[in-house]
Amino acid sequence: MREATADKLHIFIMMFLISLIMSxxxxIFTPYAAMIGASSILIGIMLSVAQLANLIGNLIAGPLVDRFGKRLFITFPLLVSGSLFIFHGLVANTAELLLLRALNGFSLAFLIPAAMALLSGYAENSRQQGKNMAVNGMLATxxxxxxxxxxxxxxxxxGYANSYFVIGAAxxxxxxxxxxFLKDRQAVTVNRRNQSLGLIQVLTNPGLHVVFLTGFAVMYIHGVIIYEIPYLSVEKGLSTVTTGKLFSFMAIGTFFSLSLFFINRFAPVKRLIFGLFGMCMTLFALINEWTxxxxxxxxxMGFFFGVIMPAMATAVTDAVAREGHGRAFGVMSAVYSLGMIFSSFVTGLIREIISPYFIAFLIGMLVxxxxGYMKLRLPRSAHTKVTTLR
Structure with a gap:
């Protein structure tokens, strides 16, 4: 028991370090890319390509992690990613930086699924599982x-180039x-006699449509923020210290909302609607340049993001029977990546013509x-081997 607790502690330390170093x-990236000569459109393409490579890697990672073990797909991607970040500091042109972003996105796609799968092996029941994931979420925040x-x-x-040397070495x-220190251990053997739900069944589940649509809109908005805030250092001459502080304010808002445990007493769909509406209103203020x-x-923005993300996971488990959770969460991760891909590409394409915040606001309000329409249209209990979407 004590050994298992020590092993789990090493996982938490490792995941905290990964979140810290990657963040x-x-x-740094946007002003560094601009310094090398990348236009706003090319920066958007770079961010989109990294997300696309990550999406492709996620689809490949699942069966490989199960077949060859989790530890291998944690240690090796970290080593590869570290080397690629060091090469970030050595690039001579934007084409090399674009290639490195794509390779790095692909290598990191194996890391998070393997780490989450390894952590899940240290739970004896669903309560411990929830506690482990909550601790991991707090550390990441x-x-x-x-x-x-x-x-x-x-x-x-x-300097930017030397910063990438430090990140890679770390x-x-x-x-x-x-x-x-990591041990590839599966503490619980789960008996799965039922086959998991197929992809078509997941995609046609009306309860999950709400989750997927909201997930796309949230990650689109999140991608716009990640793109636009560092660009302030390029356009308005702000230091990276200032933009770093701005990201920290967003993270503090997320941490604050995650700490309000009473919010979890409300139905997940209500929390999704409340959080998305709050993000849209915040975008409306950003459109008017309330700098x-x-x-x-x-x-x-961080506060409402923190309201939505736990509700998203709860809505998935409410809408799909246990044997379909893996496939449903896989599709949800793919939707997240699509939201980031579209936001990075569209933002880079239109930011010289129209405010990216306005497009994100329109997408958020449309979703x-x-x-709201689907929530009214769905019956109070919609079953397709599924539990109710509250």
């Missing part, structure tokens, strides 16, 4: 609060840590209208 680059501050400071102190050290209140607006 450090958030305020803490990392996302402090990492942009570190990244912004690092960019000012050592990932390689983390990879070495996993070689010595004086930018820190507050990003705090609110919100569909979700």
């Amino acid at each position: 450090i680059q958030a305020p 803490i990392a996302s609060i402090i990492a942009p501050l570190i990244g912004g400071k690092l960019g000012v102190m050592v 990932l390689i050290i983390t990879s070495i840590y996993t070689m010595f 004086a209140a930018l820190s507050l607006l990003l705090f609110l 919100l209208s569909f979700v």
Whole structure:
């Protein structure tokens, strides 16, 4: 028992380090790419290509992780990603940076599914499973609060290229840590006599339509924020320290909403509607360039993001029987990636013509209208081997 607790602690440490190191680059990449000569459109393409490669890798990762074990697909991608980040600091042109982003997105696609699968093996029941995932979420949020501050400071102190050397070296050290301390262990053997639901059944499940639509809109909005905030350092001459602080305000808002446990007493679809509406209203304020209140607006954006994400997972488990959870969560991850892909590409394409915040606002409100309509249209209990969507 004590050994299992120590092993789980190593997983938490590893996942915290990964979240911290990966988030450090958030305020660095956009100004670095612009410095090399990338236009706003090309930066959007770079971000989209990374997400597309990640999406393809996610589809491949699942069966490989189950066949060859989780530890291998944690240690090796960390080593590869660390090396690729070091090469980020050595690029001579935008074509090389684009290639590195694609390769890095693909390599990291194996990491998170393997890490989450490894962590899930240390739960004896669903309550422990929820607790483990909640602890991981809190650690990831803490990392996302402090990492942009570190990244912004690092960019000012050592420069963008040297910052990537530091990030790469840190990932390689983390990879070495996993070689010595992570154990590929499955504490619970689950008897699955029922076959998982097929992809068509998941996609045609009316209860999941609400989740997938909301997930796409949320990640589209999130992608616009991730693109636009670092661009302030390019357009308005702000330092990366300032943009790092802005990302931290967003992470603090997410942490605050995750701490309000009473919110979980409300039905997940109601939380999805409330959170998406809040994000849309925050976007409306950003359209009007309320830059004086930018820190507050990003705090609110993070707050509503934190309301939505746990509700999304709960809505999936409510809408699909247990044997279909894996496939449903897989599709949901793919929808998240699609939202990020479209937002990065569209934002880079249109930002010289129209505010990306306005397009994100329109998409959010359109999805919100569909979700409200579908909630009214769906019967109170919709069963397709499924439990009710509250």
